[in-house]
Amino acid sequence: MVERFLKQTTFSSVEDYREHLEFIVPDHFNFAYDVMDAWAEEAPGKLALLWTNDEGVERRTTFGQLKEETDQAASYLQSLGIGKGDPVMLILKRRYEWWLVMLALHKLGAIVIPATHMLTRHDVVYRNTRASVKGIICVDDPYVVSQVEAALPESPTVEVLVRVGDANPSAPSDSLWHVWQSEWRGAPRFQRPVNVNDNDDTMLMYFTSGTSGEPKMVAHDFLYAMGHLTTGVFWHNLHEGSLHLTVADTGWGKAVWGKFYGQWFAGATVFVFDHEKFNADTLLRQIERYRVTSFCAPPTIYRFMIREDLSRYDLSSLEYCTTAGEALNPAVFDKFYEKTGIRMMEGFGQTETTMTLGTMPWMEPKPGSMGMPNAQYDIDLLKPDGTPCEDGEKGEIVVRVGDRRPIGLFKEYYRDEALTREVWHDGVYHTGDMAWRDEDGYYWFEGRKDDVIKSSGYRIGPFEVESALMTHPAVVECAITGVPDDIRGMVVKATVVLGREWKSRADETLVRELQEHVKRETAPYKYPRIVEFVDELPKTISGKIRRVEIRNRDQKQ
Numbered sequence: 166m167v168e169r170f171l172k173q174t175t176f177s178s179v180e181d182y183r184e185h186l187e188f189i190v191p192d193h194f195n196f197a198y199d200v201m202d203a204w205a206e207e208a209p210g211k212l213a214l215l216w217t218n219d220e221g222v223e224r225r226t227t228f229g230q231l232k233e234e235t236d237q238a239a240s241y242l243q244s245l246g247i248g249k250g251d252p253v254m255l256i257l258k259r260r261y262e263w264w265l266v267m268l269a270l271h272k273l274g275a276i277v278i279p280a281t282h283m284l285t286r287h288d289v290v291y292r293n294t295r296a297s298v299k300g301i302i303c304v305d306d307p308y309v310v311s312q313v314e315a316a317l318p319e320s321p322t323v324e325v326l327v328r329v330g331d332a333n334p335s336a337p338s339d340s341l342w343h344v345w346q347s348e349w350r351g352a353p354r355f356q357r358p359v360n361v362n363d364n365d366d367t368m369l370m371y372f373t374s375g376t377s378g379e380p381k382m383v384a385h386d387f388l389y390a391m392g393h394l395t396t397g398v399f400w401h402n403l404h405e406g407s408l409h410l411t412v413a414d415t416g417w418g419k420a421v422w423g424k425f426y427g428q429w430f431a432g433a434t435v436f437v438f439d440h441e442k443f444n445a446d447t448l449l450r451q452i453e454r455y456r457v458t459s460f461c462a463p464p465t466i467y468r469f470m471i472r473e474d475l476s477r478y479d480l481s482s483l484e485y486c487t488t489a490g491e492a493l494n495p496a497v498f499d500k501f502y503e504k505t506g507i508r509m510m511e512g513f514g515q516t517e518t519t520m521t522l523g524t525m526p527w528m529e530p531k532p533g534s535m536g537m538p539n540a541q542y543d544i545d546l547l548k549p550d551g552t553p554c555e556d557g558e559k560g561e562i563v564v565r566v567g568d569r570r571p572i573g574l575f576k577e578y579y580r581d582e583a584l585t586r587e588v589w590h591d592g593v594y595h596t597g598d599m600a601w602r603d604e605d606g607y608y609w610f611e612g613r614k615d616d617v618i619k620s621s622g623y624r625i626g627p628f629e630v631e632s633a634l635m636t637h638p639a640v641v642e643c644a645i646t647g648v649p650d651d652i653r654g655m656v657v658k659a660t661v662v663l664g665r666e667w668k669s670r671a672d673e674t675l676v677r678e679l680q681e682h683v684k685r686e687t688a689p690y691k692y693p694r695i696v697e698f699v700d701e702l703p704k705t706i707s708g709k710i711r712r713v714e715i716r717n718r719d720q721k722q
Contacts, residue, residue, distance in 0.1 A: 397427020
């Protein structure tokens with residue numbers, strides 16, 4: 166499959182990849198037809214999706230079966246009036262139907278808007294009105310249904326509501342809803358629409374959760390799916406025999422990074438564990454039971470995994486592990502490698518992009534580094550005055566676009582030209598993320614531009630202090646922020662979540678111990694002068710730490 170879309174399909178070095186990566190881009194590319202249906206024709210009996218949940222239900226679906234089911238789903242949605250260019254919001258958690266509906270909407274040329282089940286009425290109204298949502302397909306969950314219904318009086322564009330569940334719905338407002346489980350199989354035979362899409366049509370939109378302000382509406386075209394070929398085939402290092410598990414909620418971008426496009430380009434089997442509450446032991450048992458070969462998760466998940474006794478699990482099936490979603494602390498890398506013998510390969514990107522930086526199989530990982538630029542992007546670091554950084558200098562990660570937008574980069578912030586121009590001008594897309602590059606060409610994350618702390622003339626990136634703190638056994642999670650100070654301008658503050666066995670020791674003695682630990686692990690001027698112990702850190706609905714919330718709370722106090 167890969168050879169249909171790349172002029173060269175294997176690479177042996179950084180230089181080889183950088184010089185020879187070149188996509189073959191067909192007209193009217195549509196992932197559902199050109200990749201998934203092609204697999205169904207070539208290898209109909211090959212396992213595409215292995216789905217299980219925390220109640221022990223299991224479904225194994227081949228590429229052939231997946232084509233039949235997605236055709237049926239597309240026909241059903243078509244019968245409800247969904248078609249080309251219609252924005253449809255999906256709130257389906259990790260239900261099996263999410264994969265069917267995603268592909269079905271691609272087949273119709275509709276615009277998919279994945280969303281988290283944690284949205285409130287306000288969140289739903291905001292998305293409905295900003296994107297002119299026509300249809301909502303959601304899990305048959307009392308909370309989700311109630312928030313959607315509460316949003317309807319302020320959502321005039323919504324015409325179609327579909328509930329997806331295992332039992333007959335019983336809410337008094339059933340007349341508002343179509344019921345997936347009793348209707349979708351009855352749709353007529355699917356007829357592929359004519360002129361489904363052009364390459365630059367909008368295929369997918371994500372509302373970025375954002376660490377400040379209202380969410381931005383990121384619009385991707387149909388080539389975005391092709392941009393993830395490098396994610397699955399190269400970064401995840403997948404092949405047709407792989408069984409890949411990415412830990413991600415379907416409401417945010419990491420799901421299509423790790424549970425959809427790139428994995429199926431590679432012909433791998435996507436493994437899904439549908440569960441309500443994360444538990445490291447349960448997850449490890451799933452890897453053991455199903456013989457998962459490839460695993461990807463945010464560093465937070467790895468942090469909880471390494472606190473388990475990994476000798477109790479048979480993880481011998483694991484061949485490859487990757488991580489993204491937040492910066493990886495070297496201490497987590499080292500401990501996981503010590504316990505498993507597997508080196509985590511880090512990647513970096515945004516909702517606005519596919520993977521822009523990564524540690525590929527032909528590279529030696531440097532613990533804590535994001536790796537090197539993905540060859541499909543022209544990556545650079547810029548200083549505040551717009552000039553390029555030298556090695557060792559901190560700057561903003563940018564994508565040089567020039568006259569031709571690279572495959573995988575977003576089209577625009579939908580209906581917000583001013584915001585689009587703010588980050589994308591003069592042929593450069595500004596990510597807002599700060600990093601530095603070492604002499605070998607590896608990039609090292611520093612934080613968001615707004616997160617950098619200026620103290621006594623020093624510029625301190627929060628991640629370097631967090632990395633030092635994370636090497637202390639007491640620390641499970643931490644966030645570094647700046648607090649205004651009359652003498653130094655700002656001082657470093659650490660907001661810390663302790664391990665269970667350390668919570669009883671949350672006193673001034675432990676504060677001093679953590680401060681001294683940071684002084685030993687990194688430059689002494691970076692140590693946190695203020696340490697606060699908390700039960701949990703404020704996070705966005707996609708799991709990113711909201712340092713802005715900590716800063717705002719401190720300013721109010």
